[in-house]
Amino acid sequence: NHVLEKCTRWLIFVEGVSAEPGAPGDKGNNGGYWWGGNLVGVHRAPVQLNNPKRLVYSPHTYGPGTYPQAYFRNGFPQGLPNVWNEHWAFVTEATGAPIVIGEWGGKNDDWSGDHTWHIAMVNFLKAKKMGSFYYCLNPNSEDTNGILLADWRSIDMNKMNLLRQLPYTPVLPLLPGGKPIVVKMPPPPSPPPHPPPHPPPPPPPPSPPPPLPPPP
Helix, strand or coil, rough: CHHHCCCCCEEEECCECCCCCCCCCHHHHHHCCCCCCCCHHHCCCCCCCHHHHEEEECCCCECCCCCCCCCHHHCCCCCCCHHHHHHHHHHHHHHHCEEEEEEEEEECCCCCCHHHHHHHHHHHHHHHHEEEEEEECCCCCCCCCCCCCCCCCECHHHHHHHHHHCCCCCCCCCCCCCCCCCCCCCCCCCCCCCCCCCCCCCCCCCCCCCCCCCCC
């Protein structure tokens, strides 16, 4: 409330907690809560602002490539919506406040199941019409990698193709004097020329010199 007194346009984003100290009514360490991913306490003690329209809940959630929670081993990925609804997605129906995922992401690999988790998450966000912030842009996060690859210039297009399925709002045009940023990617390098299938024929021998004139 104090913040909104200073700037009424701001939104107040409220992150969740984890298993410790947790929240009343949660499952403690057996719940598989991510840091910031436990909003179970909203059932008993929702955040109350003088202007409730400025309140946004913002949980965090990740997939098996970040840590193999127990619920990734049973009923995966079909059971994920039940986990998300239990941990944080119930909030909008229970309180009317919107949800914007503050962090979600991962390595998006196949061997850990993270790519399957990403697909399920994208479908859930679309179905629930939730906004989100993807973690993260930089490539040096050991837990998730990034949208940028290790050279800090190339883009992980597997991640981008998933994120393109979500609605988004260009932010810069909403700001005074803001202009969209056009990123020009360098053209791919040209492939090396293929060698000729056969070596070229040798050049023809030089023509003989003209005959000398007869002696006088």
